[in-house]
Amino acid sequence: MESRAGPRPGGLSYCVAFSQLLGLTVVAVTGAWLGLYRGGIAWESDLQFNVHPLCMVIGLVFLQADALLVYRVFRNEAKRTTKILHGLLHGCAFVMALVGLVAVFDHHRKRGYPDLYSLHSWCGLLAFVLYVVQRGPLLAVPSSGWWASASSCSPELRSPCGPATAPCTSSSAPPSSCCPWAQPCWA
Structure with a gap:
């Protein structure tokens, strides 16, 4: 196997380990907050709204950050492997964010609350739409996808x-x- 790049910078392993530890801590603290202080999560109850912050933190903070680090961490691996891993992590991040959005819109619909009434909701929806728009064209062009040889x-x-x-x-x-x-x- 031909190496694509030189050796890793000396401090990269420590930075990646710290970022993973920090990301897992954020996910764990969010889960603990929802479990201990907000009553947990459930889809078919008043706790459905709690699915939103957990899914958004897992998807748009942890998984998306990992997807962005793939090319740097696995720089000496085969390009096809890193592309597949990068795409899978972005796909999982998209699914988690979509579940979080569906949860909050469904919760608002069941309770009769208006949708998109705060700056948070508009900025969040804009961020999700821009994320999808950024990724969408790459999947439509066969020569730019992970399946290209x-x-x-x-x-x-x-x-x-x-x-x-x-x-x-x-x-x-x-x-x-x-x-x-x-x-x-x-x-």
Whole structure:
């Protein structure tokens, strides 16, 4: 297996460990707050609203942050593996956030409360919509999804310098020998 990057920076492992510990602590504290002080969570009762903060913290704080760290933490793994893990974590984050949104809208509908009456609800909905809009086009273009293979990449895509730069597209020369910003197309 060919390495994509050099060794990890010295403090990266400690920073990742700290971020994971902090993320799990936030999830645990949110769960404890909901369990001890708000009566727990349930879908078919007055506790349905409590599903919202727990799902949002798990999805949009913990899982999304992990999805963003995948390429940095697993930089020496195969690109296809990291793409799949990145996509799965973003997918799980999307599902958790969607469950949180459904819970709060369903709770408001059952109780007769108006929807989107606070700045929090509008900003939250805008953040979710922007998250979906950002991810949506990537799933619609076959060449940009995690399922794309190296055979679908042309030499022009491998090198932003264009086809006239032979060192960029040859298998023996690294892409950076022609253009510092050129990225190879990994399987």
